[in-house]
Amino acid sequence: MNQSAVVQYALEPLAVELREVVVPEIGDDDVLLKVGAVSVCGSDVHQAHNTQSWTVNVPVILGHEFCGTVAKAGRAVKHFRDGDRVVSETAAEICGECLLCRTGRYNLCPQRKGFGYGINGAMASYVKVPARCLHKIPDTLPFGLACLAEPHAVAYNAMCVNSTIRPGDLVVVLGPGPIGLLCARMAALAGADPLIVVGLAGDAARLETATRLGATRVINAEAEDVEEVVRGFSALGADLVCDASGASRPLDLALSLARPDGQVAKVGWSPDLLPINVNPLVLKNVRLQGSFSHNFPIWERVIHLLDRRATMPDEIVGLTSPLEGWRGAFDAMHEGRVIKSVLVP
Ligand SMILES: [Zn+2]
Numbered sequence: 001m002n003q004s005a006v007v008q009y010a011l012e013p014l015a016v017e018l019r020e021v022v023v024p025e026i027g028d029d030d031v032l033l034k035v036g037a038v039s040v041c042g043s044d045v046h047q048a049h050n051t052q053s054w055t056v057n058v059p060v061i062l063g064h065e066f067c068g069t070v071a072k073a074g075r076a077v078k079h080f081r082d083g084d085r086v087v088s089e090t091a092a093e094i095c096g097e098c099l100l101c102r103t104g105r106y107n108l109c110p111q112r113k114g115f116g117y118g119i120n121g122a123m124a125s126y127v128k129v130p131a132r133c134l135h136k137i138p139d140t141l142p143f144g145l146a147c148l149a150e151p152h153a154v155a156y157n158a159m160c161v162n163s164t165i166r167p168g169d170l171v172v173v174l175g176p177g178p179i180g181l182l183c184a185r186m187a188a189l190a191g192a193d194p195l196i197v198v199g200l201a202g203d204a205a206r207l208e209t210a211t212r213l214g215a216t217r218v219i220n221a222e223a224e225d226v227e228e229v230v231r232g233f234s235a236l237g238a239d240l241v242c243d244a245s246g247a248s249r250p251l252d253l254a255l256s257l258a259r260p261d262g263q264v265a266k267v268g269w270s271p272d273l274l275p276i277n278v279n280p281l282v283l284k285n286v287r288l289q290g291s292f293s294h295n296f297p298i299w300e301r302v303i304h305l306l307d308r309r310a311t312m313p314d315e316i317v318g319l320t321s322p323l324e325g326w327r328g329a330f331d332a333m334h335e336g337r338v339i340k341s342v343l344v345p
Pocket residue numbers: 041042043064065150151
């Protein structure tokens with residue numbers, strides 16, 4: 001049986017197309033998932049432009065933010081059956097044996113391969129998924145929102161697991177992309193106040209969304225001095241700065257904005273290798289924390305938050321399209337016309 005899929009076929013800019021591929025065969029521990037919705041990640045757009053910071057196994061079907069219905073369960077699968085509504089985590093392959101796998105931090109397994117770059121992803125009618133990746137979702141959570149669980153999990157890990165936020169903390173988020181906005185929302189839920197979101201002149205619409213999501217102040221860094229605004233709230237600086245900008249350079253600003261004994265969480269990244277002044281890290285005793293991916297307990301939390309609409313997920317989705325419209329959905333994100341696009345295969 002064949003299906004249409006969005007395939008990255010080479011490591012060159014715009015080497016992505018809709019192709020006819022074979023519906024995958026599943027193993028004993030897998031399910032065949034009928035994809036209900038798959039949201040487009042900034043990383044999918046990066047791969048389409050070949051500007052990613054990770055290794056891609058081409059040809060590969062894109063898409064790692066997805067949910068759907070179990071169409072067929074492998075013989076050894078115990079807890080899922082045909083018709084179950086589920087979302088999938090992204091660690092398609094892990095070793096299962098290392099220290100990190102054995103302590104539930106399999107997202108950091110050195111052997112980890114994710115959907116959409118290492119293993120075929122979900123921009124297709126069907127995707128093969130190991131059952132250990134799945135979480136059931138309530139009937140009250142539609143597929144069009146459930147697919148957002150993955151970026152929610154990224155933001156939850158960065159702000160609520162890898163960082164500490166107490167009510168009344170001054171939190172600054174650099175970069176109002178989808179992850180930055182979700183980080184801001186998680187910070188708002190955790191009690192951050194003031195909550196400042198920083199973008200550029202072209203981010204006006206995203207900064208408006210940030211305000212709706214709970215930012216108490218937004219800054220266009222091309223019109224205002226970020227340092228001055230932040231120090232207007234607290235002369236010492238921010239308790240936590242989250243760098244979700246998807247670039248290397250803003251780490252400089254993040255380290256500068258953090259108060260002595262404050263925290264910096266770096267969640268956005270890029271292939272750029274830049275000289276950066278790391279001295280404030282030592283001088284101010286700042287805790288610098290990278291944040292990558294997510295694991296089981298985080299997913300259970302964000303599914304609940306999504307189901308409660310606590311994260312205001314409707315604010316994030318700007319465009320829903322059939323799979324055939326993938327190019328328009330990618331472009332709308334690339335050009336900043338929407339925060340996030342969702343494909344419905
Ligand atoms: Zn993603």
